[in-house]
Amino acid sequence: MAYRRPLTMRQMLLFALLWLSLVGYTLWMRGGRLDGPTLLTLLLSAVFVFYPIIKSWRQRHPRR
DSSP: OOOOOOOOHHHHHHHHHHHHHHHHHHHHHTTTOOOHHHHHHHHHHHHHHHHHHHHHHHHHSOOO
């Protein structure tokens, strides 16, 4: 596995804000309706976005 540096705080914040803006846009385009496929897509995208963020956060701030 290749070495990868943890994300910086700025990168974590940028990724989270971009994800939130895309979710907002998606909900706005659909008129605020949440049906099954939309909800599943948003949940899966949250996992893909926030798993690396949480992993980087834990690397930078280990528990004592």
